[in-house]
Amino acid sequence: MSTRTYSVAWYIDATLIEASDGDKSWWDGEFLPGAKVPVAGIFRCIGCSREIALARNGNLPPGGHHQHEEKARPIAWRLIVRANTSGHATMRAIGGCQAAASRRRGGETVPT
Structure with missing residues (x-):
């Protein structure tokens, strides 16, 4: 019997992702x-691991x-990545954006 392993949503810049303390009911x-979903983000089907992105109240x-x-769980979804729709970045995310921009410019730094 073979076992399939499913990864979580992929990303290219870990500095732009932050772990949550999980203190919200969603x-x-x-x-x-x-x-209807309470927040924007990526939702994963708990039965088959398909993912879908939705806007808040979608x-x-x-x-x-x-x-x-037949053996799989019924279709139900779980939030796996919440989108930052407020536009308020944390200092870690701001540093990650600056580092990513610097890499795209070939390493040169530009004052902000």
Whole structure:
């Protein structure tokens, strides 16, 4: 029997991603097909690991959006990455943006 391993959403610059302390209810919940989501982000199906990005107050796909194998869990979604829609960056994220921009310019630094 082979085992498939699924990774979490991919990224190219770890300095732009921050771990959450998980203190909000949206991290713990499972959302049913068609449900309105409370925050913008990437949601993963807990039955098959498909991912979808939604805006705040967007609706998850309906139940017939995709099918699962008989042995898989029913379709339900979990938030895995919350989007920063406020535009307020943390100092870590600001430093990451500056470093990424510097790499794109070939390493030269530009005063901010």
